[in-house]
Amino acid sequence: MRARVVERALQDRRASFALPRGRGKGSALVAFALLAVLSFASRDAAAFPQFQFSSGTTRCGQCHYAPAGTGLINEWGRGEAGDTISRGGDGAFLHGLWTPPSWVALGGDFRLASLANAAGGPESPELVTFPMQADVYAHFIFPEGFSLNLIVGDRGITRPTDDSIGGRITSATDRFISREHYLMWRPSATGPYARIGRYFPIYGLRLVEHIFYVRRFTGNALYEEPYALSGGYIAEDWEVHASGFTAVPSGFPDFFQSIGPRESGGTAYGEKRFAGMAALALQGRVGIADEEARYQGGAVGKLWFDPAKVMFLGEADVIRQQIKGSIGQTQFVSFTGLTYIPIRGLMATAAYERYQEDLSVKNTGHNAYDLEINFFPWAHIEVIGLGRVQHNGDGSNATLGMLQFHYYL
Amino acid sequence: MMFGTTPSRRPAGRVVSAVMLVSLATAGAAGCGSSADNRPATWSYVSTAILQPSCATANCHSALAQRAQVDLSTRAAGYHSLVDRHFVITPAAVTDGGAAAVEAGAPALLTDDQRVERSQVINLMHAQGNLRMPPDMPLPETDIQLVEKWIREGALNN
Numbered sequence: 243m244r245a246r247v248v249e250r251a252l253q254d255r256r257a258s259f260a261l262p263r264g265r266g267k268g269s270a271l272v273a274f275a276l277l278a279v280l281s282f283a284s285r286d287a288a289a290f291p292q293f294q295f296s297s298g299t300t301r302c303g304q305c306h307y308a309p310a311g312t313g314l315i316n317e318w319g320r321g322e323a324g325d326t327i328s329r330g331g332d333g334a335f336l337h338g339l340w341t342p343p344s345w346v347a348l349g350g351d352f353r354l355a356s357l358a359n360a361a362g363g364p365e366s367p368e369l370v371t372f373p374m375q376a377d378v379y380a381h382f383i384f385p386e387g388f389s390l391n392l393i394v395g396d397r398g399i400t401r402p403t404d405d406s407i408g409g410r411i412t413s414a415t416d417r418f419i420s421r422e423h424y425l426m427w428r429p430s431a432t433g434p435y436a437r438i439g440r441y442f443p444i445y446g447l448r449l450v451e452h453i454f455y456v457r458r459f460t461g462n463a464l465y466e467e468p469y470a471l472s473g474g475y476i477a478e479d480w481e482v483h484a485s486g487f488t489a490v491p492s493g494f495p496d497f498f499q500s501i502g503p504r505e506s507g508g509t510a511y512g513e514k515r516f517a518g519m520a521a522l523a524l525q526g527r528v529g530i531a532d533e534e535a536r537y538q539g540g541a542v543g544k545l546w547f548d549p550a551k552v553m554f555l556g557e558a559d560v561i562r563q564q565i566k567g568s569i570g571q572t573q574f575v576s577f578t579g580l581t582y583i584p585i586r587g588l589m590a591t592a593a594y595e596r597y598q599e600d601l602s603v604k605n606t607g608h609n610a611y612d613l614e615i616n617f618f619p620w621a622h623i624e625v626i627g628l629g630r631v632q633h634n635g636d637g638s639n640a641t642l643g644m645l646q647f648h649y650y651l
Numbered sequence: 652m653m654f655g656t657t658p659s660r661r662p663a664g665r666v667v668s669a670v671m672l673v674s675l676a677t678a679g680a681a682g683c684g685s686s687a688d689n690r691p692a693t694w695s696y697v698s699t700a701i702l703q704p705s706c707a708t709a710n711c712h713s714a715l716a717q718r719a720q721v722d723l724s725t726r727a728a729g730y731h732s733l734v735d736r737h738f739v740i741t742p743a744a745v746t747d748g749g750a751a752a753v754e755a756g757a758p759a760l761l762t763d764d765q766r767v768e769r770s771q772v773i774n775l776m777h778a779q780g781n782l783r784m785p786p787d788m789p790l791p792e793t794d795i796q797l798v799e800k801w802i803r804e805g806a807l808n809n
Contacts, residue, residue, distance in 0.1 A: 361786045363778030368786065400710055401718075409718040411710075453787065464709040501713040501724070503703070533726055534699050568696040574683070599700065604684035605793040635791025638783065 291447050292553050292581045295546035297326045300518050303476055307381050309428060309435045310444045310483060314349045314379040324621040329587035331621030335651060349379040350651035361640040374398045387429030393422040418497055421467050436473045443470045443485030443509040445525055447542055447557045455597035456557045456577040461529055466502040482512040505529030520545045537562045555579040571600040587618040605636040624648040688793055692800035693809045698726045701794050705785050730808050733772055740766040741806040763803040770802050
């Protein structure tokens with residue numbers, strides 16, 4: 243009974259967002275022209291945890307093909323993109339100019355960014371403009387709930403390649419990468435699912451920005467996707483996920499390679515949702531590598547407070563890092579954010595982050611204060627402003643200002 | 652813009668309490684730790700606990716990127732990158748072409764403090780003469796002092 247009431251309320255909320263569709267075809271040409279000036283580079287596939295509840299959807303998997311969000315959005319998600327997320331337009335592939343056949347869903351993400359980073363030194367602040375992301379997505383649909391999911395793109399390079407410095411990345415082709423490729427069985431939106439391949443096992447808030455501590459230090463850093471085998475169950479007001487994973491074999495070509503400790507291990511994540519407005523999750527992860535072992539656990543919380551149009555997001559993890567041939571240390575990493583959605587298409591998030599490298603040693607903590615503005619003037623288009631100040635223990639401060647232009651197909 | 656009515660308030664109190672607990676935990680632990688740093692100044696610790704998570708990132712000194720041909724993703728690769736290429740001056744360093752070592756003169760004659768001062772990796776961490784490393788998240792001075800201690804004690808592969 244309560245579920246029906248919740249669903250009706252959510253439908254009402256969505257209806258109140260709706261604007262006329264089909265006005266985006268003109269902007270498609272403008273967007274494609276902008277795309278033409280972007281060279282290829284890659285970023286990361288993630289999602290906006292803020293859209294859970296606030297957009298009228300209660301499960302991340304409602305808008306994404308992946309069971310708990312991230313990556314390509316589905317038909318429902320594309321509808322949301324036009325109806326509730328942005329100021330208007332048609333969220334369909336190619337703005338609805340062409341519809342792919344029923345056996346495949348396609349998409350893409352393209353980003354251009356400018357940043358000013360002040361961390362100290364004669365070259366500070368750095369001023370850089372760079373292509374941040376160019377990823378294309380394909381979701382091939384097979385009978386009986388099976389699908390093949392691919393992301394192919396080009397790794398982003400913040401600082402331009404300099405022959406005098408050198409490195410392994412010298413051309414665009416050196417940067418080609420497939421961050422995700424997996425086979426999935428998901429016969430329905432709710433119920434059991436399984437998948438195998440390369441992707442991030444479900445853990446944490448799954449924020450878009452990979453620089454946030456809760457992504458960087460919990461095994462979810464940029465290009466850290468392992469090979470995994472996962473299973474789970476998704477219900478209307480709860481979901482559980484469990485994964486076993488292993489590092490990308492070192493012999494694989496760069497196209498498949500990842501970064502980070504070459505760990506094997508597992509993750510577990512369980513989320514309970516309340517009244518279509520809140521979620522609380524518990525999570526754990528174990529990763530064993532040649533040089534270290536990491537045992538971590540934590541909690542994730544979200545609360546959408548409708549009258550104030552405010553969402554609280556929080557994540558806290560404790561990590562025990564056991565270093566082979568040396569001692570161990572206990573770490574702490576967290577994110578506390580408050581998102582305000584004053585009008586449709588505009589979102590402001592203020593956040594405090596904490597990462598302490600070793601809880602037993604004073605002055606090894608990093609604090610970050612973030613302010614991010616996301617503006618969605620039209621379906622497929624997003625403009626992002628991010629300001630970040632970091633205090634790094636008893637060391638130097640660092641400030642970052644970033645402006646991004648994001649277009650998705 | 653109008654949102655619909657929140658369907659049920661009763662569980663909200665419990666949810667808010669739970670979420671606030673997470674929030675408090677999140678904000679907590681801010682001032683943890685002792686002022687004494689008893690961490691070992693060994694390469695196995697310095698590499699795994701400090702350099703790999705801070706420096707071996709996607710576009711910098713991971714095995715995948717190896718910017719400036721420096722790979723800090725493993726202990727072996729990191730030691731080779733820093734010591735064999737003279738970003739760190741060891742007592743046994745020889746002036747075989749490494750610019751830093753040539754500048755350092757005869758490392759065996761240098762004091763421990765001079766080897767620290769002339770080790771390029773320390774200068775980069777202090778933003779002396781170059782962009783600070785790592786540029787996205789500077790290291791706490793406590794960590795830099797541990798790296799200095801490791802160099803002062805011979806920069807051994809231990």
